[in-house]
Every structure is written in C-alpha cells, then in structure tokens.
Amino acid sequence: MGDRDQALVEAMSTMEETEALEIATAMLDEGVDPLHVLRQCKQAMDIVGAKFEENVYFIPELVMAGEILEQITALAKPLIKEGQDEDEEKLGKVLIGTVHGDVHDIGKNIVTFMLDVNGFEVIDLGIDVSPQKFIDAIKESGTTVVGLSGFLTLAFDAMKDTVAAIDEAGLRDQVKIIVGGGQVNDRIRDYTGADAYGASATEAVARCKDWLGAAA
C-alpha cells in the first residue's frame, strides 16, 4: 500500500472528512484508478466497523464514515462512467435490492452503478426490501437475474427467506440469484440457497455477464 493510500485510509477511519476528501480528489485528479480509490475506502470502512465492534466508535461514527464514503463514491463515479457509450444496447435486466431489515446501501449502490456503466438495465428496489416486493418486481420486469445485498448478520436469514419466497411463488427456475455485501461469503450463499456470491461490484458484473450471455 502506497503512502497516499495509507493516508486516505487513516483520514477516513479517523473521520477527518476534509483531509479524506482532499486526498481522494488529488488521487482521482492525477488519474489513479477510481476503483483503486474505492478499495482503499473499503479498508477504511473495515477499520471503522472493527472499532464499532470494540465500542471505540458508535453510531455517529458509522454515519460519518458512511457520509465520507458516499462523497468519495460521488467523485469517483463520473470517472468510471467516462468512455461508456450511453446508446449501447442494454445487455439485460438485473433486479437488485438490500434485503428486509437492512438499510446499508453504499455497497449496493456501487454494484448498481457498475452494472449500469457496464451496459445492464438495473432496477434498484432500494433498502429494506421485502420478499414480496422482490417477487412483484420479478413478475413485472421479467428479469432473469436478481441481486440481494445485505451487510448485517440478520440479512442472511432475510436473504434465505427471500430466495424461499421466490421459490414458493414459482419463479425460482426463471431467475439466477446472486448475493453479496459486507459479511456474505460462499458459505452464506449456500445457506441462503442463492446461485452465486459476489465479493465486489466487479465480480457482480462478471457473473451477470456470464449469466446473461455477454462476453466478459
């Protein structure tokens, strides 16, 4: 990790908002890969999360860290979008949402954005999405790919319930389901009954391309 990467992680994880934004802006201005900048942000968020668990940080710090991350994401997005062809034909529809009981959406929003700039039509149902809402949206949109995001341990059950509800509604054979978000891993994918797990927005894009028959 370079000195500036380190400085960005340090500034974000200690809530030095102005400094964090300055460093991120300078990196992006100099042409550092925006995805690299976002990876440093994830590291900072992991530190914030760990400090929260240790009772060193509390809710205000989570909120503050989330706000800093959102601002940096907003700076990075237009640079990722550069060079994308707006008129390109869409590769297919992907439905995404943060599952019931969970309101974390920064990671999901990055996935949504990355799918969008890679040519997918993304229907984002937002946060705290009930299984029924997913079912209604699958029926309405005719989508064949569903992404479930969740950051809480509680979200594992919500994901499992959502997959089960999609099954009970008779729609399971029609859709591929991918899960992701902070603590989700392959073991959780197994638990939820989903088809795949994606650790990052890049993995989400690769899997959707695979499923929707587009060249990676």
Ligand code: B12
């Ligand atoms: C910011 C934050 C918040 C903000 C969220 C703001 C927002 N708009 O999202 C706020 C303050 C609202 C918040 C609230 C809470 N939080 Co919080 N939060 C965090 C924190 C610090 C960062 C999360 C984040 O945005 N990360 C950055 C993004 C970019 O994450 P990412 O993982 O890199 O995202 C990538 C992948 O996950 C993947 N991905 C994401 N979604 C999807 C979906 C699919 C389909 C795919 C394929 C991939 C994919 O792609 C993303 C981009 O590459 C985490 C700590 C952490 N280590 O993550 C805790 C954390 C998630 N929160 C936690 C907790 C406990 C809470 C609260 C319960 C606190 C409380 N007592 O009220 C509430 C929950 C409210 C609720 N009902 O949901 C715990 C969860 C613990 C647990 N085991 O459940 C964590 C882990 C902190 C901790 N270590 O204790 N939180």
